[in-house]
Amino acid sequence: MRLRVDLLPHGNYPDVVVIVDVLRATTTAVAYLERGADALLLTATPEVALALRPEGESTPYLLGGERGGLPIPGFDFGNSPVEAAGQNFTGKTVVMNTTNGTGAAHTAAHSGKHVFLAALTNAHAAARRARAAATEEIAIVCAGTDNHVGLEDVYAAGVLAEYLLAMGEFSVDDGARIALTVRRNGGNPLEALGSSGHGAHLTRLGLSEDVRYAAGLSTSTIVPTLTRDDSTPDQTLKFTAG
Numbered sequence: 443m444r445l446r447v448d449l450l451p452h453g454n455y456p457d458v459v460v461i462v463d464v465l466r467a468t469t470t471a472v473a474y475l476e477r478g479a480d481a482l483l484l485t486a487t488p489e490v491a492l493a494l495r496p497e498g499e500s501t502p503y504l505l506g507g508e509r510g511g512l513p514i515p516g517f518d519f520g521n522s523p524v525e526a527a528g529q530n531f532t533g534k535t536v537v538m539n540t541t542n543g544t545g546a547a548h549t550a551a552h553s554g555k556h557v558f559l560a561a562l563t564n565a566h567a568a569a570r571r572a573r574a575a576a577t578e579e580i581a582i583v584c585a586g587t588d589n590h591v592g593l594e595d596v597y598a599a600g601v602l603a604e605y606l607l608a609m610g611e612f613s614v615d616d617g618a619r620i621a622l623t624v625r626r627n628g629g630n631p632l633e634a635l636g637s638s639g640h641g642a643h644l645t646r647l648g649l650s651e652d653v654r655y656a657a658g659l660s661t662s663t664i665v666p667t668l669t670r671d672d673s674t675p676d677q678t679l680k681f682t683a684g
């Protein structure tokens with residue numbers, strides 16, 4: 443079994459793909475499902491999200507997402523796991539569009555057989571699901587920030603790699619070796635996230651509680667899982683709780 447870590451999304455994934463965007467899309471996705479959402483629809487663009495809810499029409503959709511870290515006009519929520527964790531989404535489908543994480547999921551879905559969303563908050567459960575589904579390769583894919591490597595994602599990839607290596611034999615690539623080194627030398631999760639460029643950016647925006655929330659290690663057993671069915675709207679990916 444191969445274990446690969448892509449420090450940025452590259453595509454060409456033959457088997458299992460685990461998308462990591464700790465700050466904040468995948469952490470927030472886990473929180474929506476944890477708080478009862480039926481499903482998440484990750485859209486290709488904000489416009490696709492807005493079109494799912496034409497003005498004056500009643501739909502089961504709530505919209506969450508950001509640009510520049512701040513809520514998108516016309517959306518109900520930003521991209522905040524703390525905001526998500528304070529709501530009840532029972533009976534709702536949350537439509538998400540974010541700068542990095544939702545695009546990474548679309549890249550993964552082009553080829554991956556099984557696609558999961560992982561954060562620090564669900565790391566152990568995500569590693570277990572990935573191991574159970576994989577037949578040849580697990581690719582942990584860091585979303586990064588605006589096509590630049592993000593320390594927070596590489597650290598979380600190292601946490602996932604540690605869990606996986608404790609579950610069995612893998613041949614690992616240099617991306618996995620880098621992630622493991624970052625994990626082993628990066629301090630505790632809050633120190634690692636707090637020292638990342640994006641963690642500092644969110645703190646400057648007054649969103650340090652999101653950084654603290656995202657540093658919670660394996661606090662959830664929910665694993666957002668790509669669910670391919672005919673009812674999924676065009677240019678969206680449906681994730682349900684696994």
Ligand SMILES: O=C(O)[C@H](CS(=O)(=O)O)OP(=O)(O)O
Pocket residue numbers: 463465466467468508509510511512521540541542543544585586587588640
């Ligand atoms: O909301 C976030 O944390 C980022 C957006 S930005 O880098 O602050 O513009 O989005 P994500 O897709 O969750 O990385």
Ligand SMILES: [Mg+2]
Pocket residue numbers: 463464465466467542543585586587592640
């Ligand atoms: Mg991010």
